[in-house]
Amino acid sequence: MTDLTNQRVPPKYACGETFVPKSRYIDPEFLQLELDRLFTQVWQTACREEEIPEPGSFYEYRVGRQSIAVVRQKNGDIKAFYNSCSHRGMKVVQDCGTAGDGELRCPFHGWRYALDGRSSFVPCREEFASRPREQWGLTPVNVDTWGGWVFVSMAEDPPDLLAWLDPLPTALAPFRLEDMRFRWRKRTPLPANYKTVIDAFIEGYHTPGTHPQTLRTARTPRPSTEPAQPQEYAYAPYTPTITYRNHSRFIYTQRPETAERDKGRHEQASRPEVFANAMQYNYLGVNALVTERDYRAAQKLATMEPSDVPPFVLYHQMCEELALAEGVDFPRMSMEQYFAGNGDWHIFPTMVILVEKSCLLGYRMLPDAQDPNQCIFEMFTLEHFAPGDVPQTSWQEFDRWQDHDGWGELPTQDLENIAAIHAGMHSKGFDGLWLNTAQEMSIRNEHTIADRFIFGDGDDG
Numbered sequence: 179m180t181d182l183t184n185q186r187v188p189p190k191y192a193c194g195e196t197f198v199p200k201s202r203y204i205d206p207e208f209l210q211l212e213l214d215r216l217f218t219q220v221w222q223t224a225c226r227e228e229e230i231p232e233p234g235s236f237y238e239y240r241v242g243r244q245s246i247a248v249v250r251q252k253n254g255d256i257k258a259f260y261n262s263c264s265h266r267g268m269k270v271v272q273d274c275g276t277a278g279d280g281e282l283r284c285p286f287h288g289w290r291y292a293l294d295g296r297s298s299f300v301p302c303r304e305e306f307a308s309r310p311r312e313q314w315g316l317t318p319v320n321v322d323t324w325g326g327w328v329f330v331s332m333a334e335d336p337p338d339l340l341a342w343l344d345p346l347p348t349a350l351a352p353f354r355l356e357d358m359r360f361r362w363r364k365r366t367p368l369p370a371n372y373k374t375v376i377d378a379f380i381e382g383y384h385t386p387g388t389h390p391q392t393l394r395t396a397r398t399p400r401p402s403t404e405p406a407q408p409q410e411y412a413y414a415p416y417t418p419t420i421t422y423r424n425h426s427r428f429i430y431t432q433r434p435e436t437a438e439r440d441k442g443r444h445e446q447a448s449r450p451e452v453f454a455n456a457m458q459y460n461y462l463g464v465n466a467l468v469t470e471r472d473y474r475a476a477q478k479l480a481t482m483e484p485s486d487v488p489p490f491v492l493y494h495q496m497c498e499e500l501a502l503a504e505g506v507d508f509p510r511m512s513m514e515q516y517f518a519g520n521g522d523w524h525i526f527p528t529m530v531i532l533v534e535k536s537c538l539l540g541y542r543m544l545p546d547a548q549d550p551n552q553c554i555f556e557m558f559t560l561e562h563f564a565p566g567d568v569p570q571t572s573w574q575e576f577d578r579w580q581d582h583d584g585w586g587e588l589p590t591q592d593l594e595n596i597a598a599i600h601a602g603m604h605s606k607g608f609d610g611l612w613l614n615t616a617q618e619m620s621i622r623n624e625h626t627i628a629d630r631f632i633f634g635d636g637d638d639g
Contacts, residue, residue: 352511358560370600382417399458454480
């Protein structure tokens, strides 16, 4: 094992070049290090801007034991504060809502705060000892926005948000994520470490093993989910990882050594109905990555004969034409711009987004405050809508994910694996993760980033 970390990382947490010890997933001490040293220093998504739509709207973001209130100001700006009354620590807001009288009120003793966090009313104020004016108010938290998300950082002097997000702002600018809105959103606890869940969504190597039906869309948009045979793995999607300083991405492509092997398979892939089946499956089996409009375009594509125009190009043209005809301010971009942004992005530490022109599928995994074997899982989709067609949505919450049958066939397969993956990490016969050097380096990268903050293994510690 090659040790890539310095002496500041304790041996039980030290990663190798392709090895990650299981202690980083199941050790309560490591979870506490993350909560104390990592989550207090990085930018993280708190909510979407649309979740605080008007002056006085607030959203409570919880990570570990920290609660942060994100509040829309009277002038439309956004501020964030630690959600703790400066008197006795009572939460000033809970969940989400709107301050009806334009003030935030502590429900314990009635202390009030202006939307900008300043103290506006203290009952019997003359009975308190004198203290500096700023100490009467709520303690501010750094806040900024990108792509329609509100980001918060508890660091005293965090990096510029766009610098932290690099290269996402440039790569995803043509997709105009800030103009997308929720189509649906769901939340449930899972019996696993938050990274166990993240890892299942930031590599595509598991696709043929967990989602064998995606290998069989040549004949039907609803293929069999029977386990893949060894010969089917030869033509499974190749999903190389691209790692960045703070994030990672993987894309779906063909393995270079097999790309030209099978002429018959290439001819099959050039048929419109074959590509159309895959797009229809995204709608039917994932309930995301394809909008209802895109689904209609795919259905039409399935009836067309092969031509000189590749099915992929035809599909994108049809989706754009249909969206524009129905009044959607559809993002225009070149195919080069599309491929530069399309893919599966891990926005460290907790969010994963899969980006298409018309929509986005997202996940967020939040750590438990005490138990490394528990987390909160969120799944949502965003979409470009025509004016007046944006649905009214709220977070659907389920005590057990099994209580809801609307996750979609493909996400359900992932959720069925999660508990067993994490339970297996506790086995005495398992030491840690041994990673694929091409398709799973996104997992190794997240630990490299974390070590900069947790152990000072780099210039961000």
